[in-house]
Amino acid sequence: MPEIAGILAVTERLLELAGDKVSAEEKALWQRMHDKMPELPTRVVDGVRMLAPAERFANKNNIENPELYAVFPYRRVAIGRPGIELGIDALNRREDRGNFGWRQDDIFMAYLGLTAQAREYVVGRARKWHEGSRFPAFWGPNYDWIPDQDHGGVLLKAVQAMLIQTDGRKIFLLPAWPRDWDVDFKAHAPYRTVIEGQVRKGQVTILKVTPSSLEKDIGVIK
Numbered sequence: 001m002p003e004i005a006g007i008l009a010v011t012e013r014l015l016e017l018a019g020d021k022v023s024a025e026e027k028a029l030w031q032r033m034h035d036k037m038p039e040l041p042t043r044v045v046d047g048v049r050m051l052a053p054a055e056r057f058a059n060k061n062n063i064e065n066p067e068l069y070a071v072f073p074y075r076r077v078a079i080g081r082p083g084i085e086l087g088i089d090a091l092n093r094r095e096d097r098g099n100f101g102w103r104q105d106d107i108f109m110a111y112l113g114l115t116a117q118a119r120e121y122v123v124g125r126a127r128k129w130h131e132g133s134r135f136p137a138f139w140g141p142n143y144d145w146i147p148d149q150d151h152g153g154v155l156l157k158a159v160q161a162m163l164i165q166t167d168g169r170k171i172f173l174l175p176a177w178p179r180d181w182d183v184d185f186k187a188h189a190p191y192r193t194v195i196e197g198q199v200r201k202g203q204v205t206i207l208k209v210t211p212s213s214l215e216k217d218i219g220v221i222k
Contacts, residue, residue, distance in 0.1 A: 001041055001053050003065050005074040008037050016168070040070055040077070042086060051077065052088035066095045068108045072161075078165050079113050079175050086173050087208070099125040101142030102150035106158035111165065113221070116175045118162050125155050166190055171218045173197070173204065 011034040015027060043052035051067040053060075067090050070076040076139060077087040091108055099106055099121040109118035129136045130146050140148030162176040164187045171189055179202030186196045193214050198206035209215040 001051065001075075002069045003110045004037050004040060005070040007033060008076060009074040019165075036159055038104070041067075042128045045093055048089050048143075049086065050088075050093060051086050060095060063096045063098075064105070065090075065096055065105075065108075068094065068104070071111050071134050072104060075111070075167065078111050078167060079165060080170060086114060088114070099146060100139075100151060101144075102154065104154055106154055107161060110161035110176045113175050115162070115178055118158060118176045119178050119181075122155060122158050123204075125151065125158075154207055160187070162188065164189065166197065167218050169214070171195065171214075173207075173218060173220045174199065175221045 011030045013132070014030050015034070018030075019029060032141040038055075041052040041055045042049050044050075051070055053066045056070070068087065071078060071087045071091075075081075076081050076209050087108070091105075091112060091114070094105075096103075097105060106118060106121040109121060128139060130138045130140050133146060135147075137152060138147040139151035140146035142148045142151055146151075163174065163183065163185060165172045166189050169191065171193070174197075177199070178185070181199075182201070183199045184197075185199075186194065188194055191214065192211075195209040196206075196210075197204055204220055207215075207218075209218060
């Protein structure tokens, strides 16, 4: 899964971003690599089809859920794309669970639009701190050391993905944001886009997009 999803994602973005800055031969190579990739691996568990770590795999020896790397970081299965239920079912049946250290469950939940689950996990993650340290954001040690910056990095990424997600030129606002969380925000998106806004009681009350011509690319998910 990680290799297939990664090559698909990277080659597509190279082809989109390269423009006239690379040779026709390089573009042709990227296109061939993309076209040679098989479908994302899936499996059936209890009659339900979902993402899989590989077409065939043996024992699981780590605490990762590699099938969900198609959701993040590679975004092959996501809001606005077909097959999102494959990711949701894989998440719900994942073997390893947790919201501490570098575990990415919180991010997966946000990118799959699972508001209640993402909320539970990021709040729980924020409340875990090292009681032997004065500074409350010195998380850890979890898997490694104190402070555990991975723990905080996942927290930041998950909260941002709950608020805003992008896919190419598409921008999704509030894809996994709890309706009872008020927020004032300023976020940067691709194509030098800056989005500033205010949300009250689940409604966007202020929205400013720079450049304004990109406002048409924004969709609010309720």
